[in-house]
Amino acid sequence: MxxxxxxxxxxxxxxxxxxxxxxxxxxxxxxxxxxxxxxxxxxxxxxxxxxxxxxxxxxxxxxxxxxxxxxxxxxxxxxxxxxxxxxxxxxxxxxxxxxxxxxxxxxxxxxxxxxxxxxxxxxxxxxxxxxxxxxxxxxxxxxxxxxxxxxxxxxxxxxxxxxxxxxxxxxxxxxxxxxxxxxxxxxxxxxxxxxxxxxxxxxxxxxxxxxxxxxxxxxxxxxxxxxxxxxxxDDVAVTLGAAQVVARCAAMLSEGNLAGALALLERQPADPDMIRLWDATEPSITGPDLQPLDLAVFADLLTRQNDPLARAEPAPKALSSGPMAPVRAFWQHHAGQPWRCRALKPALLQRAQAFGYMAWPDRIADFLPGRAVIDLGCGSGLHGLGYLAHGAVSVVGIDPALEPTRDRVKNLRSRRREGFGWTPEQIMQDMPVLKLRSESIADQPAATAFDLAILHDCLAHVDDPEAALAKAAALLRPGGRVVIRHKNFYGWTGHSGQPKTVDAFDPTDPAQAAVADWGHLSWQAPEDHYIRRSLNRVRLGDLVQSIERHFTIETLTEHLATEKTGLGRLTDAIRARHPDLDRRDFDTHWIFCTAVVK
Structure with a gap:
């Protein structure tokens, strides 16, 4: 009916x-x-x-x-x-x-x-x-x-x-x-x-x-x-495939929980259908704690996990190549690490990149994957973020000048001190695999706990370079390596102040006139001036001999100054004032050295 x-x-x-x-x-x-x-x-x-x-x-x-x-x-x-x-x-x-x-x-x-x-x-x-x-x-x-x-x-x-x-x-x-x-x-x-x-x-x-x-x-x-x-x-099993995973991740991201969404994502087998579902779902995600950067990062990493072509791409070698480069590199290098999701902080990595702190880690990228690193004389400690992005499994940074509760650091791009947005203490809370300590090299216990020691523009500032190198060697495991970048005090820019380039030299500025054209070598700086207080005047030959006493040198590259940084301004009169120095002392801008502990 x-x-x-x-x-x-x-x-x-x-x-x-x-x-x-x-x-x-x-x-x-x-x-x-x-x-x-x-x-x-x-x-x-x-x-x-x-x-x-x-x-x-x-x-x-x-x-x-x-x-x-x-x-x-x-x-x-x-x-x-x-x-x-x-x-x-x-x-x-x-x-x-x-x-x-x-x-x-x-x-x-x-x-x-x-x-x-x-x-x-x-x-x-x-x-x-x-x-x-x-x-x-x-x-x-x-x-x-x-x-x-x-x-x-x-x-x-x-x-x-x-x-x-x-x-x-x-x-x-x-x-x-x-x-x-x-x-x-x-x-x-x-x-x-x-x-x-x-x-x-x-x-x-x-x-x-x-x-x-x-x-x-x-x-x-x-x-x-x-x-x-x-x-x-939390123990409700994933039985509904990609739809259930995408829904859970969307809910967590709406609550500001990127780490939770990534932890769920990394446990899933690759499924290209997840990309389609995510693309359809993402525009609908809302919430007062939703972070647009989290959405962008999650979408990028989801694609890299589930798209066969993206999955096959190697980790970025140049962290400075784009805002996602350090994020992708960190994610790919640390696959399998239990702390990967918690420690990935995209905003922190991108801020360090914007401040220019990825260029040096890019230069030494081949030495970093899988290494426990100690950064001796780490300054602000921000290079450590690049070391981790390039695959270092842990980083300890020490510097007596480090201020744990202050966020003002040198922006390497603008060359000004600026607010970074995180203090060293806050960085360590967000990224526990990075430890930053306000300590000197001499304070470190002689424990062989590291695979790689980095001295980036550090040896010019310590009281005793020989002792610093001996301590670096003592901190390394057998087969451990040291990477050294050293700025030469006897070069045109060895004063480490202004002028940085020939074009920037202002002869009417008394402070610049005192140090320009190798004036810093004979200038009697005040007791509290940076040149007298922080620079030790170690000669390149002496430094190389100290390195050789504790390490077997693999590479040693002496980078000459350019016309921009003083090459060609050396005169016979300047050389006559410093008869103990040779052309190598005057012309070398900085050296790069890698060596294996003896």
């Missing part, structure tokens, strides 16, 4: 009956629907397994595409306010005015399809199920619940609250768009319900086929467990 039974609801003022010819014309054009044929196939597989005289509740039937199929498999109850929306009007133009009731149209379509349903014209939140609807004495009568695309945890709760205790143990709940990670908050709520043992995931969920999610009632737990404020337990 073709019928639509009315049981409850608003004081309905349905529109006038819809002419059958119009209904037939509408159906002949294709039954209006918001789901695909694969979704209908999923629905029918569940419905066909229902017992005889099964009780089915459908919340949100629209124009009956699912309803007419469900009615063939049991006693169908549909719940809706039946109010036509602007979205409905877009899909079926000029059928009903937005805001008017479409119940008459639904009834006419059901009748034309030869289907029967009991209509509950009410909102989901106001719907009640007493059990008398099916003529049973108990309310636990529902075999199948179908819910139309809840957009939030609250919307799903409104659907479940009236019927939870009426669902039979093992009853199936089908949620349209339940496997759509755009609805990541709702998917997170479903995981919470599974974690509270209200439901379990059906074994035959297949996100590659349809985004309808199937749950099964466990038969335990009541409506008090439908709280939307509690989060999902």
């Amino acid at each position: 073709n019928s639509v039974r009315v049981t409850t609801g608003y004081d309905s003022q349905s529109a006038a009956p819809v002419p059958q010819a119009r209904v037939r014309a509408l159906l002949d054009e294709g039954h209006p629907r918001m789901v695909g044929k694969a979704d209908l196939g999923r629905l029918l597989r569940v419905a066909s397994a229902l017992p005889e005289n099964a009780v089915i509740v459908e919340m949100g039937p629209w124009l009956g595409w699912f309803s007419h199929a469900l009615a063939a498999h049991g006693q169908l109850h549909v719940v809706d306010t039946f109010r036509w929306t602007a979205d409905h009007d877009r899909r079926v133009p000029q059928m009903i005015a937005p805001g008017d009731s479409f119940r008459a149209l639904f009834e006419a379509i059901m009748a034309a399809c030869g289907a029967s349903a009991t209509v509950h014209e009410t909102s989901f939140a106001d719907f009640t199920w007493s059990g008398t609807e099916t003529g049973t004495e108990t309310g636990a009568a529902i075999d199948l619940l179908v819910i139309d695309s809840p957009k939030s945890p609250e919307a799903l709760k409104d659907c479940l609250l009236p019927v939870l205790t009426a669902l039979k143990p093992g009853a199936t709940v089908l949620i349209k768009n339940g496997l759509n990670p755009k609805q990541y908050e709702m998917m997170g709520y479903v995981e919470a319900l599974v974690g509270r043992d209200l439901f379990r995931f059906a074994k035959d969920n297949d996100p590659s086929e349809t985004n309808i999610l199937a749950l099964e009632r466990t038969g335990s737990g009541g409506t008090e467990l439908l709280d939307t404020d509690a989060s999902a337990p």
